[in-house]
Amino acid sequence: MNPLRLACFSDIHLGHRNNSAFDIILAIDQLIHTDKLLEKIDLLVFAGDVFDRLLDLGHPNLADIDNWIARLFYACQRHNVAFRVLEGTPSHDRKQSERFVTIHQIIQSKVDFKYITTLEIEYHPGFDAHILYIPDEYKPTTDETLADVRELLSSRGLDTVDIAVMHGQFEYQLPVDIKTIPCHDSRAYQKLVNYLILIGHVHTHSRNGKIVAQGSTDRLKHGEEEAKGYVYVEIDPDEGANVYFIENKLARIYKTYKCYGMELDATLKYLAEQIHDLPGNAAIRVEAEPSHPLFSNMNEVMKMYPTLTWSKLAKDREDETPGVTIQVSEFDDWHPVHISRDNVVGIMMDRIMAKVTSQQDCDFIKQQLEELK
Numbered sequence: 001m002n003p004l005r006l007a008c009f010s011d012i013h014l015g016h017r018n019n020s021a022f023d024i025i026l027a028i029d030q031l032i033h034t035d036k037l038l039e040k041i042d043l044l045v046f047a048g049d050v051f052d053r054l055l056d057l058g059h060p061n062l063a064d065i066d067n068w069i070a071r072l073f074y075a076c077q078r079h080n081v082a083f084r085v086l087e088g089t090p091s092h093d094r095k096q097s098e099r100f101v102t103i104h105q106i107i108q109s110k111v112d113f114k115y116i117t118t119l120e121i122e123y124h125p126g127f128d129a130h131i132l133y134i135p136d137e138y139k140p141t142t143d144e145t146l147a148d149v150r151e152l153l154s155s156r157g158l159d160t161v162d163i164a165v166m167h168g169q170f171e172y173q174l175p176v177d178i179k180t181i182p183c184h185d186s187r188a189y190q191k192l193v194n195y196l197i198l199i200g201h202v203h204t205h206s207r208n209g210k211i212v213a214q215g216s217t218d219r220l221k222h223g224e225e226e227a228k229g230y231v232y233v234e235i236d237p238d239e240g241a242n243v244y245f246i247e248n249k250l251a252r253i254y255k256t257y258k259c260y261g262m263e264l265d266a267t268l269k270y271l272a273e274q275i276h277d278l279p280g281n282a283a284i285r286v287e288a289e290p291s292h293p294l295f296s297n298m299n300e301v302m303k304m305y306p307t308l309t310w311s312k313l314a315k316d317r318e319d320e321t322p323g324v325t326i327q328v329s330e331f332d333d334w335h336p337v338h339i340s341r342d343n344v345v346g347i348m349m350d351r352i353m354a355k356v357t358s359q360q361d362c363d364f365i366k367q368q369l370e371e372l373k
Contacts, residue, residue, distance in 0.1 A: 010200025021061035048088025048167030
């Protein structure tokens with residue numbers, strides 16, 4: 001493998017209900033254009049969840065998104081930077097990154113660009129590197145995905161790839177009390193990758209051996225008070241991979257303040273001290289017992305600080321200490337299954353094959369389903 005410099009962003013979540021796409025894009029423009037990132041790299045990667053939900057053509061930020069995509073292509077072309085966009089979680093991206101393909105064609109961009117929606121190994125001759133791409137929920141189970149990865153490697157005559165770009169989660173990223181969410185096997189994938197595994201989906205930045213989770217580009221909700229940003233990577237076959245986390249200094253601030261057992265005047269004074277230096281678009285949540293006097297006066301607080309976003313969390317936890325922030329897990333025990341034309345046959349065949357023993361019958365049913373979808 002030849003030396004390679006790349007930047008990886010993930011979980012941008014354009015269209016999120018809490019953060020405007022305009023503000024998210026403003027921060028990314030700072031990281032990419034103002035900081036002259038494209039002058040330093042060979043490859044730009046978006047590792048899934050560029051979008052947060054399905055957007056219609058009347059969405060107020062759609063023009064901002066389209067202009068941003070076009071600017072990215074023009075800038076990548078000026079600096080001869082290759083660009084890859086990986087499909088993320090189906091319930092978020094919903095194949096909307098096809099918009100990158102459309103705009104790439106409309107502006108007749110010469111950028112080496114690819115939008116990846118399925119399992120793929122790509123060979124980059126300029127870097128003499130094999131890169132594995134795995135979108136989220138590629139198969140109904142992570143074991144099936146791993147089996148397909150191994151089969152794809154074998155079909156290409158490979159034992160390993162140099163880099164993997166994924167969307168999903170490894171077992172080490174889950175809280176200890178949550179075991180029901182499908183996870184990739186970190187030990188298995190580290191054996192299949194020579195240098196680095198870049199993975200999106202979990203919004204907290206972390207590092208585990210060859211695995212680097214860049215985390216979300218911006219803060220999107222309460223409980224995400226850690227630093228946000230992207231990763232810059234330098235890979236040299238002689239020196240290995242050097243990974244640098246670059247913080248998004250413009251990430252929106254979310255703060256939760258606990259005000260248990262405090263009178264109204266003391267609460268207002270305490271909050272005024274805490275929010276004094278916060279930017280105007282910060283989101284503030286007050287946590288206290290349901291009977292707290294502030295909760296019946298929230299409208300007055302909003303009038304006092306109209307640029308801030310206020311919310312309340314009423315909980316019976318009398319023993320809490322004021323001023324200590326809380327963390328809310330981004331995981332839960334319910335995991336939605338997104339059904340689309342791309343995966344409906346696979347989902348149905350998994351259930352049919354558990355009941356139909358004849359391979360001939362299974363093949364016939366699959367053929368019929370393929371014609372109907």
